[in-house]
Amino acid sequence: MILHPAVLALFISSLLIGFMVLYAALHAARIVRWWDSRSGSELQLRLERDTYLVSTLLAYAFGFQLLSFFLYIFTADTLHSLFVGAMCAAGTLQVNGYGYPALVLKLTNFLLAGLWLIMNYTDNRAYDYPLIRKKYVFLLALVPFIVTEMAVQGLYLSGLRADIITSCCGSLFSADNNGVTSDLAALPALPLEIAFYASMGATLLLGLWFIRKGRGGYLFSLSAGTAFFVAIASLISFISLYFYEMPSHHCPFDILQKEYGFIGYPLYLALLAGGVAGMGVGVIMPFRKRESLREVVPQLQKRLAAATVALYFLFTAIVTYRMVFSDFTMR
Incomplete structure (x- = not known):
């Protein structure tokens, strides 16, 4: 892996986003299973506290996810001079077989994360959290995409070597x-x-x-x-x-x-x-x-x-x- 600041930033941010989403997903699964807004039980009170934590955590995680799309493109464009045959980000992404799949996953997750943030914002505006199960089911469906992106991007970044000849x-x-x-x-x-x-x-x-x-x-x-x-x-x-x-x-x-x-x-x-x-x-x-x-x-x-x-x-x-x-x- 090339130890460039932007590469390290992408690698670390991907790990952080993945960890935050997985941690939030564990709480989300409990909320989906046990949430009952009509109950005043101790479990329900814990779930209500958890949902504040999860919403805040995911707001930051998915905010970073949106920014990481542009950081990924910027990094690929910045590194093109290190590879023979590359003239822009297109060549850098072609250095190994994971560059373009990671880009497609980042684009997909940009759209999905943005839509989740909109749903979460809507739910938080209501006094009774009417979308809480739906938004966390949506989150659980998002987890495989986030984890796959983290893995594919990691394979791409770890495979970057300056002695590789690529296509323009x-x-x-x-x-x-x-x-x-x-x-x-x-x-x-x-x-x-x-x-x-x-x-x-x-x-x-x-x-x-x-x-x-x-x-x-x-x-x-x-x-x-x-x-x-x-x-x-x-x-x-x-x-x-x-x-x-x-x-x-x-x-x-x-x-x-x-x-x-x-x-x-x-x-x-x-x-x-x-x-x-x-x-x-x-x-x-x-x-x-x-x-x-x-x-x-x-x-x-x-x-x-x-x-x-x-x-x-x-x-x-x-x-x-x-x-x-x-x-x-x-x-």
Whole structure:
């Protein structure tokens, strides 16, 4: 393993997150099994104290989990100069067979952790904790993903050695190669461009409608999730080309570098945060009619929808500005 400060930070933070989640899961299992809000027993009082501890612990753990996604990408980009053949994070992640699986797990856990935090925040706003069993069942379902990420990332980081020759992003994201990244790069630009603007436009309109009328929450959430994945495919297929002004350079990581003004960070932050907020509207939608959440859920949903609208608009505006004012054209 390369003893770089960022590598050590990732390794230690992953262990801490894993330990905190496992510890919380032990308490969560007891809460799911024995929780009874109508009881005044000594066991129930202990469970109520435990839920404060678990909620606080997980708020920090999942907060670190969200940050670790960006730290992982930043670390991979920072280390690329140590490996022959690597020009950005794409090459660093290709050093061994665990880099990209760890990235996919981190992205998955970013979304799931964000949704859990939204559910937890909603539950804590009510006087009777109506979602306590549901959120802890959700937590128990999350544990295998967190533990798997910890293991896969550990294997990746421990396998980093400076004498390894790796592939550059030009070959990894080439439309002529085989693989998922190559398939995304080979997607036809015009249909995907139409899908990108259609999904973003639909999400923005549905979001404004939901904020104004309070209706169509599920449809808005579905649209936000669809737009999220369409945007990721679009970044690789055609958006990146306008930033690099090269017709065959589809790498989604070079935009994180200084040469491109680190524009990738606000792009990814807007897309990820907007996606979590938008999907979060749908996650808490079934609880709108709970007596203790009748006022809490609609207000929170409108704030989440407003965040999605603002962040997706920012993402689309940055992309559109670059497409309009770039010297590169695909027409």
